[in-house]
Amino acid sequence: MTCIVLFTDFGPSGPYIGQMESVLRLTAPHVPVINLLSNAPTANPRLSSYLLAALRYSFPVSSIFLAVVDPGVGGKRRAVVLQADGQIFVGPDNGLLNTVAVQSQNTKWSEIVWRPEHCSMSFHGRDIFAPIAAKLAINTAAKLLQPFDRNDLNDWPQDLAEVIYFDHYGNAMTGLRYSDVYSGKTLTVNGIQIKQADTFGAVEEQQAFWYKNSSGLVEVAVNKGHADQQLALKLGMRVGF
């Protein structure tokens, strides 16, 4: 089932999501649109890339991700499409799609060589990426893309030992995919030692713990509390076992 999935730093209220949806609907009216996340780390494609790579697994093969965290919009960064293990990602070539690529078995990169008649300098999400995502959904994008080889991702880490996202509860996701080698170990973040637990109810109220979250990442939380505030965490802080 094809579905267009939005992953942006546009915020939940503003006009930008709706403006992209209008474009998608005009070209691909029967393809459902799911707004996955609108508060990716603002203007931070590097941290956002680890979040996108983890969240993709809640969506089926053939899903098309319209991913826009694009502080360099209007500048020289490329506009690209990444095919990765059966899913498709459309967005700026500023690192946002790199983590998906390095975590995948089969990847194919293409540059978007098409430009619309009228293109704003500040909203390629609406003017370039959404039209291409919609055309991909209805299989009319092939001639607008130019495949290229990627030899510059050897140093891009598959996992990132940093805080990459705070959810609505103040839980802190890290860029580390859970692995059994971490089991039972103590996590250190912001100078604080944090033990593992399976569920919120397994620790005392107001106590911090780490666990494998529902997207497979190492996550820090406080039972009935707010880890971000209570542990004074910030995006990009280093974590380690």
Added chain:
Amino acid sequence: MTCIVLFTDFGPSGPYIGQMESVLRLTAPHVPVINLLSNAPTANPRLSSYLLAALRYSFPVSSIFLAVVDPGVGGKRRAVVLQADGQIFVGPDNGLLNTVAVQSQNTKWSEIVWRPEHCSMSFHGRDIFAPIAAKLAINTAAKLLQPFDRNDLNDWPQDLAEVIYFDHYGNAMTGLRYSDVYSGKTLTVNGIQIKQADTFGAVEEQQAFWYKNSSGLVEVAVNKGHADQQLALKLGMRVGF
């Protein structure tokens, strides 16, 4: 018309709404999804239950509510389905659905005995409740449910004389359904005496008043102001006539 209605404390931006939508669409692609509310009182199923019970009346018979305010996820609370006066509610058995039940004429409770092959410890909204809501929408859930009798709700109050929700304007909804016996009476909250008015325009700017809100609840507001801030209200504060 069947429709799946989301009622959660997931916040407006995060990944959890979109992850549930992906599950719903895979199983029940033609059933519309409406995101009713994503800022239910965080981790507070008791207050949330009175809000859910009031809001259900904006939705037609046969609507399916996917209701997730679930601080005990991964623990021992049951996963349940409540059929109540023609509508269906899917969620955790932690009180969240109780107010709907005690305000309804005909109710039937079932436990969700099905479990998915892979089930996270922290996101049953995606892994248990959404799949069941989708299966209910396409009538394939019957064998996954085990009816049970409920004899423990005699003490659950039909109305709650507390502040249960603040909307975007700072208006404070209470858990009291409006009744004509309240008409003309003065409401007390946080030690402040508040008079009734029909509309915002009927009182002076910056003046507080209470009224029957559009969902049938007693609500406190300030004309061209923010009741939450200006009256120093908090969730769970007692109100009384």
Added chain:
Amino acid sequence: MTCIVLFTDFGPSGPYIGQMESVLRLTAPHVPVINLLSNAPTANPRLSSYLLAALRYSFPVSSIFLAVVDPGVGGKRRAVVLQADGQIFVGPDNGLLNTVAVQSQNTKWSEIVWRPEHCSMSFHGRDIFAPIAAKLAINTAAKLLQPFDRNDLNDWPQDLAEVIYFDHYGNAMTGLRYSDVYSGKTLTVNGIQIKQADTFGAVEEQQAFWYKNSSGLVEVAVNKGHADQQLALKLGMRVGF
């Protein structure tokens, strides 16, 4: 393609968007709904009107805008429909639709003379405007509307030299549509002189600049910063070249 577009000050989380969607879906189940914007300037139809007038151009002819910024709900302001250059706008007659009208070539105003059997005093978005928008989408609204002439808009400015909106990044949109006569000029806001630039990357980090935004408005931003905070801007502040 008909599509119903929501423009409100309801906030991103609350119940009001979902309650309107339920109404729309009951009457016009096959008409897509796009939530364009939910944080219009709260209770400020005048500023909101300039934002609505700019954003309409991302949507095709025959789109139906359900526009609700309605502090006088329940009072004497009319409920109206505006047809303007092929698009339709439904909402309160409190100024919210005026800027669309004065910027359009062909306009036709109608009063909504229909009232539902049960109508709340505080949520005409759900009880009057949404039903009419849905009926317009399926062409069953004609007898519920009463055309009227509008002779009171001669003094309504086509552009507004004020800050009308802050987006998620803190960028400040003004009510001025970009014109070539502004090119190269310095903009003054809050006593600060601001130069023009084409893109964020064209200025130093933390530097303020103004540009023609993706909706055609003059907008003030700070590269990798937050113009609202760093320039201490507020809604309604005057701007000038």
